[in-house]
Amino acid sequence: MISMFYSNGSSLDNFDLHNHSTASDGLLSPTQLVELGASLGVDGLALTDHDTVDGIGEAADAARRLGLRFIPGVEISVSWGDTTLHIVGLGIDPHHEVLAAGLRGIREGRLGRARRMGDALAALGLEGTFEAALALAGSELRLSRSHFARHLVQVGAVSDTQRAFDRYLGKGKPAFVQHDWARLDEAVGWIRAAGGVAVLAHPGRYGLGPSDRETLLLEFKRLGGEAIEVVTGSHRPEQYATWRRIAVEHGFLASRGADYHGPGESPAEPGQLPLLPSSLEPVWTRWAH
Numbered sequence: 001m002i003s004m005f006y007s008n009g010s011s012l013d014n015f016d017l018h019n020h021s022t023a024s025d026g027l028l029s030p031t032q033l034v035e036l037g038a039s040l041g042v043d044g045l046a047l048t049d050h051d052t053v054d055g056i057g058e059a060a061d062a063a064r065r066l067g068l069r070f071i072p073g074v075e076i077s078v079s080w081g082d083t084t085l086h087i088v089g090l091g092i093d094p095h096h097e098v099l100a101a102g103l104r105g106i107r108e109g110r111l112g113r114a115r116r117m118g119d120a121l122a123a124l125g126l127e128g129t130f131e132a133a134l135a136l137a138g139s140e141l142r143l144s145r146s147h148f149a150r151h152l153v154q155v156g157a158v159s160d161t162q163r164a165f166d167r168y169l170g171k172g173k174p175a176f177v178q179h180d181w182a183r184l185d186e187a188v189g190w191i192r193a194a195g196g197v198a199v200l201a202h203p204g205r206y207g208l209g210p211s212d213r214e215t216l217l218l219e220f221k222r223l224g225g226e227a228i229e230v231v232t233g234s235h236r237p238e239q240y241a242t243w244r245r246i247a248v249e250h251g252f253l254a255s256r257g258a259d260y261h262g263p264g265e266s267p268a269e270p271g272q273l274p275l276l277p278s279s280l281e282p283v284w285t286r287w288a289h
Helices: 030-039 056-066 097-123 129-137 145-154 161-169 184-193 210-222 237-250
Strands: 044-047 069-080 083-090 197-200 227-232 253-257
Touching: 030 044, 030 056, 044 056, 056 069, 069 097, 069 184, 083 184, 083 253, 097 129, 097 145, 097 184, 129 145, 145 161, 184 197, 184 210, 197 210, 197 253, 210 237, 227 237, 237 253
Parallel strands: 044 069, 197 227, 227 253
Antiparallel strands: 069 083, 083 197
């Protein structure tokens, strides 16, 4: 099991628990990500790559070398009705077979989805996007919409990666491909089996109405979900108060994370978002002692 490493510092506020590396769709290697966090004064950092734990060993080694608190994590893709959710697992044992088997199943479905995305883009006159995105990803199992978006920027089809999602790759757009990911109960179960805490990532991003939102929160908690992201790079600043209130009302622990993917692609670097409100119980109190 990957241990969580602690420095001798006394501050326990600046934890960033949502970050990506080249093991999935980030631009920095796990080592580079940890080095960046350390240089920015982060007190604790989690690596939460999409549907893989392949970068955790490297990140943990870098954290040990730098004396940085490190929390092994993962971000699991979930289908909830017709909505794709992301569930972050924190403090996991990345070698746990239940989690490993579940993640293998998800990754194996990524290739077929990517081929269909490439076909849709080709029909729009954007030939060769599948092959180019695959080259950027470096592996069929890592291939994601972010790699397609980066290629579209490189060839001048869009000005930036967000525009690629807005025009082509986002839900309801011409190259969006619906895919059946893990079920919510499966994702939470895998995380708990691996000794982790299940966190609903960027809950304000899903565009759910009040009724569906309440249904999701109640189901998530009933299944064993323990925390929600309140301060995240995927929330607008005005959403922080809303999700602070919801965390208190539902008795969730609170998490904070940049959802960092790399230079030029994220609204904030690790540890640079506002701190969690003092009225919340941070999820990292599980480990920072």
